[in-house]
Amino acid sequence: MERLVVGASLAGLRAVQSARRSGFTGRITLIGAEEHVPYDRPPLSKSFLDTGHDGSPSSFHSEDELREQFGVELRLGAPAEALDTAAREVRVADRAVPYDGLIIATGATPRALPGAGAIAGVHQLRTLEDAVAIRSALESSARTVVVGAGFIGSEVASAARKRGLPVTLVEASDLPLSAALGRDVGAVCADLHRTHGTDLRLGRTVTGIESNHGAVTGVRLDDGTVLSADLVVAGIGVTPATTWLGDCGLRLHEHDGGVLCDSTLWAGAPGVYAAGDVAHAVNPLFDDDLMRLEHWTTAAEQAAVAARHALDPAAATPHAPVPYFWSDWYGHRIQFAGTARADEVRVISQAQQGLLALYRRGHRLAGALTVDRPGDIMKFRRRIAGRDDWAEALAFARRRGPAPV
Numbered sequence: 001m002e003r004l005v006v007g008a009s010l011a012g013l014r015a016v017q018s019a020r021r022s023g024f025t026g027r028i029t030l031i032g033a034e035e036h037v038p039y040d041r042p043p044l045s046k047s048f049l050d051t052g053h054d055g056s057p058s059s060f061h062s063e064d065e066l067r068e069q070f071g072v073e074l075r076l077g078a079p080a081e082a083l084d085t086a087a088r089e090v091r092v093a094d095r096a097v098p099y100d101g102l103i104i105a106t107g108a109t110p111r112a113l114p115g116a117g118a119i120a121g122v123h124q125l126r127t128l129e130d131a132v133a134i135r136s137a138l139e140s141s142a143r144t145v146v147v148g149a150g151f152i153g154s155e156v157a158s159a160a161r162k163r164g165l166p167v168t169l170v171e172a173s174d175l176p177l178s179a180a181l182g183r184d185v186g187a188v189c190a191d192l193h194r195t196h197g198t199d200l201r202l203g204r205t206v207t208g209i210e211s212n213h214g215a216v217t218g219v220r221l222d223d224g225t226v227l228s229a230d231l232v233v234a235g236i237g238v239t240p241a242t243t244w245l246g247d248c249g250l251r252l253h254e255h256d257g258g259v260l261c262d263s264t265l266w267a268g269a270p271g272v273y274a275a276g277d278v279a280h281a282v283n284p285l286f287d288d289d290l291m292r293l294e295h296w297t298t299a300a301e302q303a304a305v306a307a308r309h310a311l312d313p314a315a316a317t318p319h320a321p322v323p324y325f326w327s328d329w330y331g332h333r334i335q336f337a338g339t340a341r342a343d344e345v346r347v348i349s350q351a352q353q354g355l356l357a358l359y360r361r362g363h364r365l366a367g368a369l370t371v372d373r374p375g376d377i378m379k380f381r382r383r384i385a386g387r388d389d390w391a392e393a394l395a396f397a398r399r400r401g402p403a404p405v
């Protein structure tokens, strides 16, 4: 029996661990495009960038531990190049690696700013190398422009401000994250940026990058403004890393190319499952919505489930998780559970510190967002899993009160 995991990051590692925990003693090969053993990405936009970190990368396990504790054969720095679902083989560096069960965990690749080409000082943030380059620019007191006020862009802005550096955050929509989380929450996010000295430019798009001798000098906006910059970080979204799948026959999402899975994370070919940022999965808890989430917890949970199902497809059952993520800005913790695809967003507590907002779908509680209420979010996550009625959820929320708990 041969198990193959493609993608050596969070989901890939959790798939390996889950297979071993389930008692699988056969061979497991972990194939990774990066040279590194799996490491944790969330700190890359937080403690790794601001002043409080010792600068070392945060790997989950050393290469020796992976080999000895988990019995994994590692193929790092070697991207999978093709999948043959009929022959049950993955091609890596001109070698065909066979599998009985395959977990696709290749994650996502950040989008580049159009026109950035190879201009020095313009970065995305996904890998350790990206974070090292951004950190080094911040250490040289870079004037920073961040493009995109999503979670990663906002965390980079926050890290620059923690170092006392000037930072401008450019966002195309008129409120940050309002499309994803609603306008009230978007307004709170905008306030967080402004209160902490980030120059927030809303409703503006980048039309060009200015450079001198191949190094960035500024960012041109659609109103003609040129923002001076030594460092530009684009946080403008990601694309699932599936080009290696080519025309292997798996169904890919028509817009972003992510792997389409059913609710058991089965990708539609014998023995093939997908997990993490690469996967669109049907979620029975939310009316069979197709969800592709870029959340740490989702990747870890899906991978554990996918690995178990790959070991025993006949025993596979639907996975119906409550999505969860967190993000840290300016010393504040934002947490979200559930889905924001909702009929109504109700802000229970408006204060910037101690914000609580609930999301209603039909008669049910579908989502909850908190700022600086870590004691609350998991309670709401459990209520969402339990399909809490909206009126009950509102009553519970009011009992929790407006103050941080």
Ligand code: FAD
Pocket: 006, 007, 008, 009, 010, 011, 012, 031, 032, 033, 034, 041, 042, 043, 044, 045, 078, 079, 080, 081, 105, 106, 107, 108, 125, 126, 127, 152, 241, 244, 275, 276, 277, 278, 293, 294, 295, 296, 297, 299, 324, 325, 326, 327, 328
């Ligand atoms: P990835 O971590 O993207 O890993 C995929 C791996 O597959 C990569 O190593 C890639 O090189 C490799 N790969 C790609 N193609 C191939 C191939 N053909 N062959 C072999 N290997 C391949 N989530 C939160 O919930 N909270 C946070 O605060 C948070 N902060 C984040 C901060 C940053 C800077 C980033 C980048 C992400 C953050 N996330 C956060 C998201 C979270 O880290 C991701 O959801 C998680 O990493 C997804 O894991 P994954 O294994 O699915 O994909």
